[in-house]
Amino acid sequence: MAKKILVVAEHRDGALKGITKEALTAALQVADDAAEVSAVILGQGVDALADELASWAPGGVVLFEGSEVEQYTPEVYVKVLGDFIKESGAELVLTGNSYQAIDYFPRLAAVLDAPLVPDCTAIESDGDKLVFVRKVMNGKLDARCTVNGEGPTLVSLQQGAFPPSGAPGGGAVEKKAVDAGGIEPRKILSIEPGETGEVDLSEAEIIVAGGRGVGDEEKFKLVFDLAEALGGAVGASRPPCDSGWVESFRQIGSSGQVVAPKLYIALGISGAIQHLVGMRGSQCIVAVNRDPNAPIFQEATYGLVGDLAEIVPALIEAVKESQEA
Amino acid sequence: MKILCCIKQVPEKDARIRVASDGAWIVEEGISWAISECDRYAVEAALRLKESIGGEVCVLSVGDDKASKGIKEALAMGCDRAIHVQTDAVARADAVTIAKVIARAAKDEQFEAVFCGVQSDDLGYNAVAPAVAELLGARHMQIVLSVEPVGESALKVSHELDNNLIETAEISLPAVLGVQTGIYDVRYASLKGIMSAGSKPQTRYSLEDLGLSEAELAPKVTIESLAVPERTHQAEMIEGDPATMAHTLVEKLKTQAKVL
Numbered sequence: 362m363a364k365k366i367l368v369v370a371e372h373r374d375g376a377l378k379g380i381t382k383e384a385l386t387a388a389l390q391v392a393d394d395a396a397e398v399s400a401v402i403l404g405q406g407v408d409a410l411a412d413e414l415a416s417w418a419p420g421g422v423v424l425f426e427g428s429e430v431e432q433y434t435p436e437v438y439v440k441v442l443g444d445f446i447k448e449s450g451a452e453l454v455l456t457g458n459s460y461q462a463i464d465y466f467p468r469l470a471a472v473l474d475a476p477l478v479p480d481c482t483a484i485e486s487d488g489d490k491l492v493f494v495r496k497v498m499n500g501k502l503d504a505r506c507t508v509n510g511e512g513p514t515l516v517s518l519q520q521g522a523f524p525p526s527g528a529p530g531g532g533a534v535e536k537k538a539v540d541a542g543g544i545e546p547r548k549i550l551s552i553e554p555g556e557t558g559e560v561d562l563s564e565a566e567i568i569v570a571g572g573r574g575v576g577d578e579e580k581f582k583l584v585f586d587l588a589e590a591l592g593g594a595v596g597a598s599r600p601p602c603d604s605g606w607v608e609s610f611r612q613i614g615s616s617g618q619v620v621a622p623k624l625y626i627a628l629g630i631s632g633a634i635q636h637l638v639g640m641r642g643s644q645c646i647v648a649v650n651r652d653p654n655a656p657i658f659q660e661a662t663y664g665l666v667g668d669l670a671e672i673v674p675a676l677i678e679a680v681k682e683s684q685e686a
Numbered sequence: 687m688k689i690l691c692c693i694k695q696v697p698e699k700d701a702r703i704r705v706a707s708d709g710a711w712i713v714e715e716g717i718s719w720a721i722s723e724c725d726r727y728a729v730e731a732a733l734r735l736k737e738s739i740g741g742e743v744c745v746l747s748v749g750d751d752k753a754s755k756g757i758k759e760a761l762a763m764g765c766d767r768a769i770h771v772q773t774d775a776v777a778r779a780d781a782v783t784i785a786k787v788i789a790r791a792a793k794d795e796q797f798e799a800v801f802c803g804v805q806s807d808d809l810g811y812n813a814v815a816p817a818v819a820e821l822l823g824a825r826h827m828q829i830v831l832s833v834e835p836v837g838e839s840a841l842k843v844s845h846e847l848d849n850n851l852i853e854t855a856e857i858s859l860p861a862v863l864g865v866q867t868g869i870y871d872v873r874y875a876s877l878k879g880i881m882s883a884g885s886k887p888q889t890r891y892s893l894e895d896l897g898l899s900e901a902e903l904a905p906k907v908t909i910e911s912l913a914v915p916e917r918t919h920q921a922e923m924i925e926g927d928p929a930t931m932a933h934t935l936v937e938k939l940k941t942q943a944k945v946l
């Protein structure tokens with residue numbers, strides 16, 4: 362389907378990221394010939410990671426080494442990767458859609474004047490064209506997209522969309538020095554963990570989470586009441602935290618806590634990817650939503666379509682009855 | 687400081703979205719439109735920056751008549767003037783093409799700080815702000831959580847990195863920031879604001895006025911079709927009136943899923 366494919370690797374705390382292996386898996390799936398899948402990594406003292414990467418990239422790995430790339434900055438990443446992609450002749454450049462990628466990948470696309478497909482969930486072929494699938498309209502619809510023109514296409518892949526296969530083995534590592542061309546990166550003042558708050562939801566066996574569909578701060582009491590009846594903890598999607606209905610440490614998702622309770626009840630939550638990555642690992646998921654097409658129903662074990670203002674009080678009743686029985 | 691904020695009109699969150707007969711876009715009639723959620727925070731961030739160090743805030747929107755409503759609202763919230771690029775041509779375009787239109791409309795004005803929302807509620811690229819920055823030769827930060835001026839020529843900005851890490855950096859101006867939701871309480875338009883919005887200056891451009899060539903505007907990514915996502919997994923749906931649903935669910939959680 363595609364000829365030359367380059368995967369841009371990402372690493373943190375001395376390990377390759379899971380999404381990098383997902384991107385390599387995607388590359389190997391769409392490549393005409395696995396030998397054309399190569400990877401690039403930037404860093405200082407990451408030889409071992411480059412070797413690991415090479416076992417996934419039969420076409421070889423280029424390691425850009427230097428103090429300028431010890432820490433990520435978009436300025437240097439865009440310069441180094443922009444020059445390298447032009448020189449490499451890659452047709453397709455894949456990376457995982459991390460927050461880091463959200464920061465620099467679009468800028469790289471602008472430098473290269475290249476088509477950009479962000480947060481892609483599937484790659485299919487239609488004759489000799491590649492078709493990229495991504496969510497639009499807040500996850501309500503899938504858009505099937507094609508790209509036009511010559512040159513490289515930049516695609517960032519949604520986390521979890523391409524479960525990693527095994528490494529095929531094979532590539533070699535080539536080291537290159539970073540030429541940041543006099544670019545002055547931003548002045549980083551600090552990098553610190555975000556707010557964690559007093560409740561560690563990752564320990565809870567039952568979590569009842571409310572979303573924007575709950576309506577307002579007062580109605581959010583329903584979420585607390587159901588959690589109390591079940592002896593569970595209260596979580597939330599981002600909007601209730603943004604609006605101050607609940608404390609921000611209750612946020613579940615890519616910018617919040619990652620949880621995997623036995624039972625997760627999602628009330629008025631649509632199922633955006635940033636929320637799903639925080640709760641997908643739950644053993645049993647119940648979704649209550651008035652929109653039968655809400656994406657959350659694809660993740661749920663049990664689905665209830667209707668107004669949560671009616672369903673939740675009934676649930677509280679039923680739980681209490683069953684406890685008395 | 688010369689400050690710009692960029693906004694987009696999108697279908698309201700609970701709008702009933704239907705695919706149009708061409709299969710490649712949505713039915714635009716009969717639904718309500720609103721300023722995309724993150725963009726409201728971009729307007730708020732722009733106004734707060736102006737309030738802290740002075741200057742003016744211009745609001746920019748690219749779009750057809752629907753965009754006029756968003757512009758009016760932003761002016762009522764306190765923006766001083768507006769740029770409206772009147773076109774429907776890039777509504778479905780890729781992020782770099784949209785960024786070209788924004789950058790061209792903004793370029794001559796030499797804005798020092800440009801605020802965008804991190805992600806729009808329709809196309810959801812998460813990508814326009816960094817692309818605009820590149821085209822304006824400005825610095826950028828994406829997923830922005832806080833902004834503070836440092837003198838006249840720099841900003842101290844915090845943004846989100848992976849693994850729940852927050853990076854704070856000082857960036858020199860000009861800069862383009864992609865603002866995340868929730869970082870402020872967004873103001874409502876005051877009555878006075880609403881009254882004065884109509885008389886605030888608006889510059890209107892067509893794509894021709896901006897002198898963008900056809901080649902520059904040719905979309906790099908085309909949406910071929912839109913569809914309700916195919917279900918790879920479907921929840922077991924529990925039917926009935928609320929009381930019946932509740933009892934059935936509790937029973938299943940106990941005996942089938944064994945989680946209660």
Ligand SMILES: Cc1cc2nc3c(=O)[nH]c(=O)nc-3n(C[C@H](O)[C@H](O)[C@H](O)COP(=O)(O)OP(=O)(O)OC[C@H]3O[C@@H](n4cnc5c(N)ncnc54)[C@H](O)[C@@H]3O)c2cc1C
Binds near residue numbers: 617
């Ligand atoms: C960089 C970035 C990071 C993010 N991080 C996170 C994160 O960590 N966690 C997170 O959750 N989000 C995060 N988000 C936001 C995310 O993209 C979504 O916007 C958010 O998850 C949506 O929350 P929601 O489902 O509650 O609201 P919506 O998507 O608005 O959904 C509300 C749902 O409620 C339903 N509903 C409405 N009324 C009723 C009713 N009466 N009864 C039943 N159902 C009803 C609607 O049908 C709808 O499905 C992030 C976004 C970005 C850009």
